[in-house]
Amino acid sequence: xxxxxxxxxxxxxxxxxDNALNFNLVSQTSELLQxxxxxxxxxxMMDEEEADLYLMAINLLTEFMQGPxxxxxxxxxxxxxxxxxxxxxxxxxxxxxxxxxxxxxxxxVRRIKDGLMTGMVAMLELRPDNSVHRHMExxxxxxx
Numbered sequence: 001x002x003x004x005x006x007x008x009x010x011x012x013x014x015x016x017x018d019n020a021l022n023f024n025l026v027s028q029t030s031e032l033l034q035x036x037x038x039x040x041x042x043x044x045m046m047d048e049e050e051a052d053l054y055l056m057a058i059n060l061l062t063e064f065m066q067g068p069x070x071x072x073x074x075x076x077x078x079x080x081x082x083x084x085x086x087x088x089x090x091x092x093x094x095x096x097x098x099x100x101x102x103x104x105x106x107x108x109v110r111r112i113k114d115g116l117m118t119g120m121v122a123m124l125e126l127r128p129d130n131s132v133h134r135h136m137e138x139x140x141x142x143x144x
Contacts (some may be wrong), residue, residue, distance in 0.1 A: 007067055036050065043092075044091060073124075073125070085120060
């Protein structure tokens with residue numbers, strides 16, 4: 001969809017001026033992540049199909065931002081994406097780990113957490129100002 005940092009397409013998924021109906025796919029995909037896993041405990045119960053869907057949504061959001069696309073970076077920095085990412089990064093994914101048997105940190109869990117971190121970095125990529133940095137700072141749940 002936005003592969004190759006296609007800025008025209010990245011802007012189009014935010015708003016479609018040429019359509020009678022307009023859908024902000026950036027916000028809707030972020031909301032999907034929040035609905036799929038509203039709390040850390042939900043990640044612990046996630047099965048493989050849910051985890052695959054979650055990973056696809058994470059990767060899609062990253063594609064929406066990379067390049068960079070300032071509008072999508074800004075929108076996601078103000079959405080619930082950062083808070084949701086923090087919950088998932090802390091999660092143990094107990095069900096997926098149990099299904100993996102002897103592997104205490106299954107590849108799918110690694111890909112999800114890697115995808116989230118890649119998305120967080122993409123959110124900061126080549127920013128012309130520090131607005132996203134400030135949004136991120138306020139939404140990160142840093143423990144001392």
